[in-house]
Amino acid sequence: xxITIAPLDPADPTTVDQAYGIKAASVHxxxxxxxxxxxxxxxxxxxxxxxxxxxxxYLDGTPVGLVKIEYPLLDNLDNAGLDIQVLPEYRxxxxxxxxxxxxxxxxxxxxxxRIMGHSADTMPGGVTRDPAPxxxxxxxxxxxxxxxxxxxxxxxxxxxxxxxxxxxESWQRAAGYELLYWTGSVPDEHIDxxxxxxxxxxxxxxxxxxxxxxxxxxxxxxxxxxxxxxxxGVRGYHVVARHVDSGRIAAWTHITCPVEPDWxxxxxxxxxxxDHRGHRLGLIVKIExxxxxxxxxxxxxxxxxxxxxxxxxxxxxxxxxxxxxVDIWQNWQQTI
Numbered sequence: 001x002x003i004t005i006a007p008l009d010p011a012d013p014t015t016v017d018q019a020y021g022i023k024a025a026s027v028h029x030x031x032x033x034x035x036x037x038x039x040x041x042x043x044x045x046x047x048x049x050x051x052x053x054x055x056x057x058y059l060d061g062t063p064v065g066l067v068k069i070e071y072p073l074l075d076n077l078d079n080a081g082l083d084i085q086v087l088p089e090y091r092x093x094x095x096x097x098x099x100x101x102x103x104x105x106x107x108x109x110x111x112x113x114r115i116m117g118h119s120a121d122t123m124p125g126g127v128t129r130d131p132a133p134x135x136x137x138x139x140x141x142x143x144x145x146x147x148x149x150x151x152x153x154x155x156x157x158x159x160x161x162x163x164x165x166x167x168x169e170s171w172q173r174a175a176g177y178e179l180l181y182w183t184g185s186v187p188d189e190h191i192d193x194x195x196x197x198x199x200x201x202x203x204x205x206x207x208x209x210x211x212x213x214x215x216x217x218x219x220x221x222x223x224x225x226x227x228x229x230x231x232x233g234v235r236g237y238h239v240v241a242r243h244v245d246s247g248r249i250a251a252w253t254h255i256t257c258p259v260e261p262d263w264x265x266x267x268x269x270x271x272x273x274x275d276h277r278g279h280r281l282g283l284i285v286k287i288e289x290x291x292x293x294x295x296x297x298x299x300x301x302x303x304x305x306x307x308x309x310x311x312x313x314x315x316x317x318x319x320x321x322x323x324x325x326v327d328i329w330q331n332w333q334q335t336i
Contacts, residue, residue: 001059003095005102008054008066010043018063019043019056026066026085028130029120029327032304033261041231042068049074049221055102057086057095064090067099071110075216080107082117084136096136104336114211114335117142121328123149129327137332145333146208146308149315151323153267153303155294158322163287166320170280177241177250177281181292184236185226191219193249194240197271198222204271206308210331233259237296239289241281250276253285255293257300265293267305267323270314283317290321 008019024034042052050070057065070081082103086095107115119133186194199217229236234256241251251272257265272282293300305323307314 001093002061003093003098004058005055005067005098006058008043008056015056015063016040016043019054019066022056022063022066022087023085025087028133031127031326033258033264035233035258035260037233037260038258041228041233045228045231047073047228048224053106055099055106057099057102059090059093059095062090065095065099067103069103069106071107071112074221076213077111078113079212080110080112080115082107082115084117091132097140100140108336112336114333115142116145116210116212116334117332118148119330119332120150121330123325123328126325126327134330137330140334142332142334143209144330145210146206146331148306148329148331149309150304150306150326150329151315151318152326153290153305153318153321153323155301155303158290158294163290163321166283167287170284174241174279174281174284176244177276177279178244179285179288180240180242180249181288182238183292183296186222186238190240190249191222194252195219195222197249197252197273198269200273201269201271204274206310208308208310208331210333229256235259235296237289237293239285239292241276241285243276248273250279251281251285253282253289255289255303257293257297262297262299263301265297265300265303267303267318270317282314283320286317286321 008015010016020036020039023039027034043054045052050072052068052070055067056063065086068083072079084096084099117137119137120129121134122129195217199215202212202214237255239253240249242248243250253270254268255265256268270282270286305318306329307318
């Protein structure tokens, strides 16, 4: 068997089609949709905050594997993200290890010293997941630095009466705050507050042993992320709580939903400024944003979210809204 690795040329439609075919056929989590527009936008993107490259693995001339490498450019300059996929019928032939060796060489050439990736695992009583990705990471010497749990909200199970009761109770502790809603881009008058909150995420959320420093987030980085999501075919829904006296944004939550498939959304960041905690603002904005997206996305069926298994506060909020645990996601880390 002859295994060769070649960088993916974004301008070559044939190899891009081959790469996406590998990605779509190699999904280890069947209930997470594969999206072509997301893939094409990622391959063709030029961004200030991250550089992404892909390479194909060929077995005797047949494309059978794909690696994606992400290089942060504004912070975390020792790190690189790694995602390796091999067609199921070609596994256990050394393709994954060849892609890993290629990626490590590329990362070292870029002056990085640490690689990171993730895999989904079966949780007790949960949906069975393919153990191969986790076994592969362990065989390479990677260490699990943080355990996340994915929770899913089935829209058909949303209990509006229970949410009404939660909101009524929460607002008793939230005097002096008001809600603002928007879809798409952050309004200019709020972008500095949103950048501040976004930049706090790594500081405030449990990170386990992950070597990931706080990100440098400013208005330009927010705008770049928004443009990238538009290129991916993703719509954004936001609700914030504003402190009336100061006019500052005290809490923010964000859900993204693709144009296609339109049945699946992801609950992204939910964060409350430390100076404004204890007022149930996280629960309030999360419920209100759920209702916002449901008004705009009538075909939406499920929303996924991830939390560190140690983040008991946010887990309690999500479960109160109706999210239920599905599987475990290991965050792998390795010094190279």
